[in-house]
Amino acid sequence: MNNTQNNPDQAIEIAQEIETAGDFHIDGGQLSYRQLIWRRFRKNRMGVIAGALLLLFYVLAIGADFFAPYHYNEINMRLRHVPPQRLHFSVSDGFYVHGLKSVRNPESLELEFTKDMEQRHPVEFFFKDADGRRHLFSSTGPMFLLGTDRMGRDLLSRIMYGARVSMTLGLVGVLLSIVLGSILGTVSGYWGGWVDNLIQRIIEILSAFPDIPLWMALGAALPPGWSSIQIYFGITIILSIIRWGGLARQVRGKVLAYRESDFVMAARAAGAGHWHIITKHLLPGCYSHIIVIATLAIPGMILGETALSFLGLGIRPPMTSWGVLLEEAQRVTVLLHYPWLIFPAVPVLVVVIAFNFLGDALRDAADPYSD
């Protein structure tokens, strides 16, 4: 590239290229590693969108008490299986939904709901419910934007509350496998020998298991008397027990590479202890890899929880998660009558795809010295 710079046209072209690419090779020396990663990550449009989307989902999940129009267990037996209501807008009323008329189906004897065009229930923002809690939006009349389930509970609210369990379970699980994976990976790579051999064989055995049948077995082994919180952590541990292997492998590889490098040799020659070398010299080199692998492992955990709860072996009601919601949509006959019950699948898909894109973008960004 250097000799082409003598040619003014090409030089301009290259300069433009550098400009449009927001190149950082020029001032690369003055930026920290973290800044380099951030710069590179920002350029990946899909990655940034995915990250922003996930942030939004987490905010919605954590603030579900405020953002959801109803409480997730607000049962309304007279409004079972209400189809999703359309949101309308008019200048005089603002946003509103029509009221509901119930008609008994002469064949199935089920209550069916239709729009009552006469009635209008305006959507109120910063609504104060009977218990004095504030909601971002709700209505005095029934307002179910995504319909209700078999107990008349608002699906939209349940999805928001379900996100709490489904989305944090992945995070906690990944955190656990990071702890397990980095400790065992470091030990394995740093000391080598029979310890390394033992840990690697364990990882191989774990990775050879078909995960869903094994999760099913472990999920079924959780005592039925456990509380929701205990079940939650039980499932998390089950999911991370099988998934730490990949991370440990990667960390081991990195540690093996760094162990013989000059700076570690220097530290050792200066009389640094094992603990100091590992925590100050080896692990920091693995951080970016650990973050990338962790991000890519979260969707697997979310899908695992969803699958387990879908089968009735994971999170148990009254706690709610996306898998629990999908369990109700398990039968084709139910789905044909009440197709909106499949809607919890949408956030599952969006979140999993977003995590994949984010992980991919992070992986590309984590190696700022490449290309």
Next chain:
Amino acid sequence: MWKRYLIWISGFVRGNFGESFEYKREVDELIWDRIAFTLIISVGSLIFTYVVAIPLGIYSATHQYKWSDHFLTFLSFVGMSIPAFLLALSLMVFAFDLFGVPLFGLFSAYYEGAPWTWGKLGDLFKHLWIPVIVVGINGTASLMRIMRGNLLDVLGQPFVQTARAKGLKEIVVVGKHAVRIAINPLISILGMSLPGILSGSAIVSIVLGLPTVGPILLRSLLNEDIYLAGTLIMMLSLLLVIGNLLADIALAWVDPRIRYE
């Protein structure tokens, strides 16, 4: 507890799997057909995965950064992200909407329990394609990505340039020189993709009501039918070990550089 396990495992090795509490029958009477169907579906999806993923991966790599590549990339991300049971569920609803037949089980009601005939076999294949595709989708998506990446790596190597410089047609360069090398790592992935396929077939079978290991495993777990559950999990693991062994042998057979000594 561990004593009972020891007694059971020592029986297991000798082919005595114990008795199912729920069905009041010997476990080994219950499982063999189911294992056979599991194998059929798994092998079928494996074939589907490779047959679909490799051409798509090649296409994607040779059309890098064109809109068709972007489209396939997006599809593969969706394919990797969609849980198998969800796909099974939605396919079933669609099929019911379109054809009005419930796609449940592996046989039509007419052939259920009938002795094996050609008609029954044909009926089996008519039902088989849905689970095979559903189970295979996740693997297909990731395999396609890997094939694309491998081929792109190979296409950047000097010998490909040499082949092009010799004036060979692009189709010969890609088909004869590049693809051959890019395909090799996929065979070593074969062993790693087996757990995913077995897991997938278990959960898809539960949704679609197929007579494989999945539904009976779920039932036995929910009813704490431990000998049945234990045998099934043990069998699945055994299948995997055998599958891995076969994949390793295939790898050694395909790639002369690999020797086990």
